[in-house]
Amino acid sequence: MPSTSPPSDTSTSGTTTGEGRILIVDDKRDVLTALRLLLKKYVTEVHTATDPGAITAMLEEQTYDAILLDMNFTQDASSGREGFLWLQRILQKDPGAVVVMITAYGGVEKAVRAMKEGAADFIVKPWNDADLVASVQAAVKLRRSRDAARKQEATDPDTSSTRGPATTASSGDGAASAPGTFDEIIGESPAMQQVYRTIEKVARTDANVLVLGENGTGKELVARAVHRRSKRANASFVSTDLGALSESLFESELFGHIKGSFTGADDDRIGRFEAADGGTLFLDEIGNIPMPLQAKLLTALQRREVTRVGETTPRSVDIRLISATNQPIYEDTQKGQFRQDLLYRINTVEVQLPPLRDRGDDIALLARYYLDEYADRYDTGVTGLNNAACAKLKEYHWPGNVRELKHTVERAVIMAEGQTLEPSDIVFSAPNSPRPSSGSLGVDTLNLDDIEQAAVRKALSKHGGNISRAAEELGISRKALYRRIEKYGL
Incomplete structure (x- = not known):
């Protein structure tokens, strides 16, 4: 039955962390x-x-940064x-x-068709909160980037060809207008210039x-930059973390399944x-999948x-493959x-991303970018970092690369006492110290978070970053290990 309550309402949160x-x-x-309850903290x-x-009527009164639209309503439930x-009407109006x-799960094919007709992304019910927020x-x-591009084209049409089109809603950190950027990748070092040249070609x-x-160097950002500059830019970019898939779900997630093919289908x-x-498939953590799945x-x-689980007839697919x-x-x-x-099969062309410790002045460039972002987000009044703080950042070995730098700057911006970051405001996750011996975690503390972080770091180091082996040694699942890697910015 249709709702008899008013058709629309508005919720505004005074404690948002985004815009x-x-x-x-x-x-x-x-x-x-x-x-509404989930998103009001983030917008x-x-x-x-x-x-x-x-x-x-709502579009005539307001301009929306994003519209989440259900595929089915009461007049036509499936x-x-x-x-x-309504997608067509929205795009005609704006x-x-x-x-x-x-x-819903059964409507994913329709959602993919909708993306080809102008939708930017789709969310599957029941959703994962973190994925939906992202x-x-x-x-x-x-x-915002589309609006900025239109303004730029209006004032300087010659610049419109210098940047690939942004066609997917799932993007990483970074802004197209930031200095020293290539699409959403920030960096001006010679090593990154080589990466940009390879992407262009x-x-x-x-x-x-x-x-x-290494972890945290921005491999998915590279994949998205390749997609946006390709002839498939107006089609889907689909990202899959193979390291997070169990063997039992591998075929179903990658190849699909039919109703009744297994319990829960x-x-x-x-x-x-x-x-x-028709678009690009990005397979992350491809080095971690077991041999039978390979x-x-x-x-x-x-x-x-591909052949869906439970079917015998294969279905042809036209994809551009990027792996990492x-x-x-x-x-x-x-x-x-x-x-x-x-x-x-997967490495016709390789892109080798340098670790942050080998990128020289990019460390300061990234630090200033994230400082501006978090100072604005948290309204802290922090406006810069002094030379000593900058030198401290450059001397650190950054085992967690750009991801760790981002967390470090965020923490410093929140905790800083003054308007300028000092060396004392910079606190690293892993001090520059000799590697611990095999029988010790090298942590002089009983703080459980510090001990857990040291154990995770040691397991990852021991197994060369192999998530499966590190998780097995720690006695936790792969997903639990991923959560801890994100928690500690590793």
Whole structure:
């Protein structure tokens, strides 16, 4: 039954950590309530509507940074036709609108079609809170970058060809207008200039790309930059963390499944290969997948077709493949831990990302960028860092690379006493000290967080960054290890 309550309302939070005005349209009030409560901490305003008929009037009154639109409403509960209709009307009313479709598992195929018709991304019910927040924040950034690009083209049309189009809502950190940037990648060092040249060359082709680099160096940002500058830029960019997939879910997530093919398969569902059809598929942590799964992945890549779990008929897919790993993949190949034929298949062109410690003045450039970002976000009044603080940052070895630098600057901005960061404001996760012996964690404290961080760091170091082996030694799951890596900025 349609809701008899007013079709729309507005929620504004006074304690947001982000910015942006978003509109959510769904005929289920419980969905709207859940989304509003989740997102009001991350955006400035959340407007909602139960009746899609209210969209036109709302767009006349407000400009939205992102619109979350359900695929199905009460008039048509399953086909998605209403979702397509309202998507078209939104884009006619506001060609710059960034629309994120909301769909149930069974509607993922329709959501992918919607992306090809102008939607920026899709969210699957039931959603993961962290993924949903990231998608919305990226959608807001995309709207801002589109608006900035239009203003730039209006004042200086000749500059419009210097930057690839931003076509996906899932983007990483960084702003297109920041100094020393290449798309969303920040850096001016010679090592990064070489990376940019490689991206420019390979993006124009359909060649498979392998991105190599330590954790936290920005491998997904490189993948997105290649996609945005490619002929597939207007199609989907689908990212998959292979390291987070269990063996039992590998085929279902990548190749899809049909209803009833296993316990819990309540609907047909496309996999990541089909979702990326016509666009780019990014396979992160490819060096961590077990040998039996490597064979299945190789078959799909060789034949350019996938077979959903529970089906026998293959489906052809047209994808551009970008893979990434922090593993010593050539050593693993020599040891028989990674298939040589799969390595040949995925690395037509390699992009080697340098660790932050080898990027010289990029450390200061990144630190100032994140300082501005967090000073503005938290309204702290911090305006810069002095030379001594900058020197301290450059002397550190940055085992967690850019991700660790970002966390370090964020903490310093929050805790700083004055307007300028001093060396005393800079606190590192891992002091510059000799490596601990094999029988000790090298931590002179009983603080549990410090002990846990040291154990995680030692396990990762011992196993060369191999997530599976480190997690096994720590006695935790891979997902639990990923959460701790993120927690400590490793």
